[in-house]
Amino acid sequence: MSGLSVAVVGATGAVGREMLATLGRRAFPVGEIRLMASARSAGTRLPTPWGEVQVEDLATADPTGIRVALFSAGGARAKEHAPRFAAAGAVVVDNSSAWRMDPQVPLVVAGVNDEAARAHQGIIANPNCTTMVLLMAVAPLHRAAGLEAMVVASYQAVSGSGQKGMATLTAEIEHFRRDLGALQHGGWADPGGELYARPIGFNVLPFAGNPAEQGYTDEEWKLVNETRKILDAPSVAVEPTCVRVPVMVGHGLAASCWFSRPLAAEEAEALIQMAPGVALWRDRVPTPLDCAGKDEVLAGRVRETVGRPGGISLWVVGDNLLKGAALNAVQIAELVI
Amino acid sequence: MSGLSVAVVGATGAVGREMLATLGRRAFPVGEIRLMASARSAGTRLPTPWGEVQVEDLATADPTGIRVALFSAGGARAKEHAPRFAAAGAVVVDNSSAWRMDPQVPLVVAGVNDEAARAHQGIIANPNCTTMVLLMAVAPLHRAAGLEAMVVASYQAVSGSGQKGMATLTAEIEHFRRDLGALQHGGWADPGGELYARPIGFNVLPFAGNPAEQGYTDEEWKLVNETRKILDAPSVAVEPTCVRVPVMVGHGLAASCWFSRPLAAEEAEALIQMAPGVALWRDRVPTPLDCAGKDEVLAGRVRETVGRPGGISLWVVGDNLLKGAALNAVQIAELVI
Numbered sequence: 001m002s003g004l005s006v007a008v009v010g011a012t013g014a015v016g017r018e019m020l021a022t023l024g025r026r027a028f029p030v031g032e033i034r035l036m037a038s039a040r041s042a043g044t045r046l047p048t049p050w051g052e053v054q055v056e057d058l059a060t061a062d063p064t065g066i067r068v069a070l071f072s073a074g075g076a077r078a079k080e081h082a083p084r085f086a087a088a089g090a091v092v093v094d095n096s097s098a099w100r101m102d103p104q105v106p107l108v109v110a111g112v113n114d115e116a117a118r119a120h121q122g123i124i125a126n127p128n129c130t131t132m133v134l135l136m137a138v139a140p141l142h143r144a145a146g147l148e149a150m151v152v153a154s155y156q157a158v159s160g161s162g163q164k165g166m167a168t169l170t171a172e173i174e175h176f177r178r179d180l181g182a183l184q185h186g187g188w189a190d191p192g193g194e195l196y197a198r199p200i201g202f203n204v205l206p207f208a209g210n211p212a213e214q215g216y217t218d219e220e221w222k223l224v225n226e227t228r229k230i231l232d233a234p235s236v237a238v239e240p241t242c243v244r245v246p247v248m249v250g251h252g253l254a255a256s257c258w259f260s261r262p263l264a265a266e267e268a269e270a271l272i273q274m275a276p277g278v279a280l281w282r283d284r285v286p287t288p289l290d291c292a293g294k295d296e297v298l299a300g301r302v303r304e305t306v307g308r309p310g311g312i313s314l315w316v317v318g319d320n321l322l323k324g325a326a327l328n329a330v331q332i333a334e335l336v337i
Numbered sequence: 338m339s340g341l342s343v344a345v346v347g348a349t350g351a352v353g354r355e356m357l358a359t360l361g362r363r364a365f366p367v368g369e370i371r372l373m374a375s376a377r378s379a380g381t382r383l384p385t386p387w388g389e390v391q392v393e394d395l396a397t398a399d400p401t402g403i404r405v406a407l408f409s410a411g412g413a414r415a416k417e418h419a420p421r422f423a424a425a426g427a428v429v430v431d432n433s434s435a436w437r438m439d440p441q442v443p444l445v446v447a448g449v450n451d452e453a454a455r456a457h458q459g460i461i462a463n464p465n466c467t468t469m470v471l472l473m474a475v476a477p478l479h480r481a482a483g484l485e486a487m488v489v490a491s492y493q494a495v496s497g498s499g500q501k502g503m504a505t506l507t508a509e510i511e512h513f514r515r516d517l518g519a520l521q522h523g524g525w526a527d528p529g530g531e532l533y534a535r536p537i538g539f540n541v542l543p544f545a546g547n548p549a550e551q552g553y554t555d556e557e558w559k560l561v562n563e564t565r566k567i568l569d570a571p572s573v574a575v576e577p578t579c580v581r582v583p584v585m586v587g588h589g590l591a592a593s594c595w596f597s598r599p600l601a602a603e604e605a606e607a608l609i610q611m612a613p614g615v616a617l618w619r620d621r622v623p624t625p626l627d628c629a630g631k632d633e634v635l636a637g638r639v640r641e642t643v644g645r646p647g648g649i650s651l652w653v654v655g656d657n658l659l660k661g662a663a664l665n666a667v668q669i670a671e672l673v674i
Contacts, residue, residue: 149644149645150644151488151576151593151644153490153578153591155492155541155543155580155582159521166517166521170514170517173510173514174514177507177510177511177514180503180507180585183585183586183626183629184496184503184585184586184629184630184658185629185630186626186629186630186631187630188626188629197621197622198621198622198624198626198627199624199626202583202584202585202625202626203584203624203625203626204492204582204584204589204624204625205622205624206492206589206591206622206624206637206638206652206654207622207638214640214641214643215602215638215639215640215641216640216643224643224644237644237645238643238644239488239593239642239643239644239645239648239650240643240644241490241591241593241638241650241652243492243589243591245492245541245582245583246539246582246583246584247539247540247541247583248517248520248521248539249520249521252541252543252580254490254543254578254580256488256576256578265552284534284535285534285535285542285543285544287535287536287540287541287542287543288539288540288541289520289523289525289535289536289539289540290535292520292521292522292523292525293521293522293523293524294523300543301543301544301552301578302552303551303552303553304551304552305576306551306553306561306575306576306577307486307487307488307561307574307575307576307577308486308574308576311576313576313578315543315578317543321521
């Protein structure tokens, strides 16, 4: 067999499918592809770029011989199974939050802190999709001027909640479109979705993630803590608000950043333009629809702050399933093989 | 005739219709109702709470006898006709941006700076919808602790662009729903809407308003300048990002505020709870769908900043056609008659 034995764990999910497509598209040296998921999905056959493959039950799968395992199976499964795969010799790239803040586990945004991957001990964490998209544009500014404080508001797509998120938005749009007039005066009927606390169709939910400390969501704390770890800047002040919007794919972020010195818009644009994996849009404003299906993160509206002066405000948008998840996981695997 | 002669100028628009409904709902002392619009709409008959009324051509309408004129007819028409109506003895409440920054014209959020209305010389400006919704919750904090800096990101409904906005979103949702899979991978067909630079269906547009100075939009400058005028705090630092979202009605704002002293979440909540016209939601997070059709602005997620400490982050949402436009205009009229 030429090529490596590669496992995709959580293969039936929205990110798992993108991982398979991304491995194929980037001609990752796959010799053998193995698919794993929960017992519920085990036995089903999925198409892959290397032919149809039967899904194995993660709980009983034997990791012997696997060189690279891309996990997108949730935190609990990652906590339980990633060490087992690593002990068998695999490099595990885990997309859940389970290992991200573990001091032994590198947290890597490919193109931002590639060197951190080298210190891995079998597990490397793939950052939160929102943080990852944002830092693609903010990290080059930080390296030049030293990020001190950042206020961020997110506009997060429903696919961040997986296929259930997209199914919920689809169902709610169908529900509401039958009586759009009702949306205007508060007479709407509740679509009764179970995924989110309030409807997402024709609405925004200013509470993305789950309740956590001090009135912030876990998603917001990820922006705080993962930014600090990835930039190796433990005292950076990050003030986050994470909001779900009725968009299928593409997380947007409005960020205002202040540095250890004033940064001019022209310099900030030049820094972003030189950064790998980011496209700077100068004349048009990039939207979620523009980034969907693209590897590059798109940055725009780079401007000098008019509030507290000396800072930079900008807009960043990226495909949360690609650079925000599957692409970065594959890029990490490329760094370590 | 008992009651006053009241004119609604721009009566056929989204805000004009809400003005008529709001006058009726609040039992404003209307003796005679006159409707005006551009020549294009003149002659049509509109239903009002006082019966069907024929729309007059604003350009030729005689303002004699009108006591209150509520304008929502755009900046150019307000610039031209508001002085004519005021000279004839009417109090003009104008919803456009034409007069807002004129030092002779009060800019009034009812419930926030009512006393400013007294100094009017015939014209009173109704603030920008986004600013108005936000300040309903932030003004009480400012009065207690002295606002120094605020970073704001908006989530603005399409009805802020009038009926055209709602028609555009409706058409684009119908367009995209036929092939939702295309949204995920960038293969979507452009719906060809003319109102916005990019599609708004299943998308967000991080550039609400028109291009203005220093890379900010006019909508963003309104947040800066109108906040300063309404709060009578000319040195407050406001850093804005205005984003259009695929929501019919209800502008949301994520704001992080710092004051001349640290403010605890408990005190901030108590201040908002005492403020008129704002409902504080403690256990649930208010969304645009929750505020549509409601007079009250809804505030939630009041929390102490975890970035630069001592500040307050919060979420505010309000019906942009009611408190953000028609309701406030009628409330101003109630203050001055």
